[in-house]
Amino acid sequence: MRYISTRGSAPTLTFEEAMLTGLARDGGLYVPDTVPTLTASQIADMAGKSYEDVAFTVMRPFIGDTFTDEEFKRLIAQAYSGFGHAARAPLVQLDSNHYLLELFHGPTLAFKDFAMQLIGQMFQAALSRSGERITIVGATSGDTGSAAIEAFRGLEAVDVFIMYPHGRVSEVQRRQMTTPSESNVHALAVDGDFDDCQAAVKDMFNDFAFREEVKLAGVNSINWGRVLAQVVYYFTAAVSLGAPHREISFTVPTGNFGDIFAGYIAKQMGLPIADLVVATNRNDILHRTLQTGAYTKEGVEPTISPSMDIQVSSNFERALFDAYGRDGAAVGGQMDDLKQGGFQISQGAYQYLQDQFKSGRASEEETSAAITRYFRQHGELLCPHTAVGVHVAEAHLGHTPMVTLATAHPAKFPDAVKAASGVAAPLPPRMADLYDRSERLTRVANDLSAIQSLIKERIAH
Ligand SMILES: Cc1ncc(COP(=O)(O)O)c(C=O)c1O
Numbered sequence: 001m002r003y004i005s006t007r008g009s010a011p012t013l014t015f016e017e018a019m020l021t022g023l024a025r026d027g028g029l030y031v032p033d034t035v036p037t038l039t040a041s042q043i044a045d046m047a048g049k050s051y052e053d054v055a056f057t058v059m060r061p062f063i064g065d066t067f068t069d070e071e072f073k074r075l076i077a078q079a080y081s082g083f084g085h086a087a088r089a090p091l092v093q094l095d096s097n098h099y100l101l102e103l104f105h106g107p108t109l110a111f112k113d114f115a116m117q118l119i120g121q122m123f124q125a126a127l128s129r130s131g132e133r134i135t136i137v138g139a140t141s142g143d144t145g146s147a148a149i150e151a152f153r154g155l156e157a158v159d160v161f162i163m164y165p166h167g168r169v170s171e172v173q174r175r176q177m178t179t180p181s182e183s184n185v186h187a188l189a190v191d192g193d194f195d196d197c198q199a200a201v202k203d204m205f206n207d208f209a210f211r212e213e214v215k216l217a218g219v220n221s222i223n224w225g226r227v228l229a230q231v232v233y234y235f236t237a238a239v240s241l242g243a244p245h246r247e248i249s250f251t252v253p254t255g256n257f258g259d260i261f262a263g264y265i266a267k268q269m270g271l272p273i274a275d276l277v278v279a280t281n282r283n284d285i286l287h288r289t290l291q292t293g294a295y296t297k298e299g300v301e302p303t304i305s306p307s308m309d310i311q312v313s314s315n316f317e318r319a320l321f322d323a324y325g326r327d328g329a330a331v332g333g334q335m336d337d338l339k340q341g342g343f344q345i346s347q348g349a350y351q352y353l354q355d356q357f358k359s360g361r362a363s364e365e366e367t368s369a370a371i372t373r374y375f376r377q378h379g380e381l382l383c384p385h386t387a388v389g390v391h392v393a394e395a396h397l398g399h400t401p402m403v404t405l406a407t408a409h410p411a412k413f414p415d416a417v418k419a420a421s422g423v424a425a426p427l428p429p430r431m432a433d434l435y436d437r438s439e440r441l442t443r444v445a446n447d448l449s450a451i452q453s454l455i456k457e458r459i460a461h
């Protein structure tokens with residue numbers, strides 16, 4: 001298995017190289033040259049298996065000889081051992097044909113832990129072989145950052161710098177990033193929005209001298225390993241609802257398009273997925289794009305689902321690559337146009353995307369109303385991102401079972417949840433003193449070279 005860039009002119013890499021490299025040198029994202037498929041009987045065999053066993057079956061074909069089978073099984077076991085639910089990703093029935101897939105039982109209470117805990121294990125194994133020291137720089141709208149810090153805190157061979165938009169993450173998210181005391185953790189509060197933070201990460205990767213000097217690595221969904229680990233729970237959920245013998249649909253609260261792209265890969269691998277529904281908040285660029293074929297940037301608006309306050313949706317490039325028949329030059333052209341504000345997708349590519357994805361959006365009022373409704377009618381306290389998901393899913397319910405991804409724990413967003421439900425979701429006991437811990441962060445301007453200088457200074461010490 002080789003990994004190729006969505007812009008078509010970077011070297012092809014092995015899984016290990018793609019994982020440690022981050023952004024491709026032509027500015028594109030790495031994807032597998034072919035997506036391996038699983039047979040119906042391999043999928044049927046997953047019934048009754050542990051999450052870890054399914055994870056091994058799903059991911060093994062992608063990793064080549066990066067790890068032996070035994071080693072990979074051990075890394076998977078370690079990755080999920082700290083999860084607070086034996087099923088790892090349990091399903092909860094909401095209605096006769098609507099289910100929630102709870103993805104918030106990991107250490108930082110969001111779906112990001114599924115990939116980040118495994119990436120942490122895989123990075124450590126690869127780095128201990130090579131003896132290398134790396135600098136991880138990540139952008140976050142709240143959850144990726146806390147999951148990355150949790151996965152890499154205290155590691156000798158890694159410094160981790162996380163840029164988050166100042167004042168635009170919840171207090172719990174911020175404290176998860178600013179309270180770890182390990183000296184290899186650096187939380188940077190950027191005067192900007194998530195798109196500014198993500199653009200800075202990509203600019204750092206495109207600055208080859210800086211990239212070499214600090215040994216830059218990425219753990220955003222730029223990194224194929226992140227997407228891959230998220231493919232697994234589509235299989236566990238679908239199989240427990242009857243796949244491969246019946247089709248299942250998924251609604252996915254979407255921002256950077258990584259999670260839903262993982263669902264798209266599951267479908268490519270042979271999982272019988274009927275609909276993949278993109279659910280956006282009022283930062284609805286993906287919904288508008290799927291409705292009109294025009295990807296047009298507007299300003300990022302703060303919402304009560306802050307982790308999805310994104311307009312430049314990184315992984316959409318991976319979907320475009322397939323939509324354009326894997327023509328890297330066409331994708332590169334569209335990404336150049338995006339710098340000027342947007343692009344029009346060609347008719348054929350647009351048709352492909354419409355065949356693959358459905359979409360909907362939830363306003364702020366609709367999001368709050370969904371939290372209220374699901375609490376009163378079903379006794380389920382939803383985080384605002386999940387509430388966006390269930391609101392959109394309701395418009396797509398039919399005969400096929402619908403699974404909405406519950407992407408974060410309601411306790412991460414206490415203000416919005418309490419305002420809508422009247423109830424405060426408690427943090428788990430291990431985090432009960434989060435508000436008492438002292439914070440450590442650096443406020444920075446949205447200035448690439450100043451941030452690069454700060455990173456160089458910090459790692460020199
Ligand atoms: C809680 C939560 N829900 C949904 C999303 C959207 O996921 P994605 O960016 O993979 O589309 C994010 C952030 O990405 C998130 O943190």
Ligand SMILES: N[C@@H](CCOP(=O)(O)O)C(=O)O
Nearest residue numbers: 140141142143144220221256
């Ligand atoms: N919502 C995310 C945004 C970054 O997404 P990623 O999947 O590319 O890491 C966050 O919480 O940071």
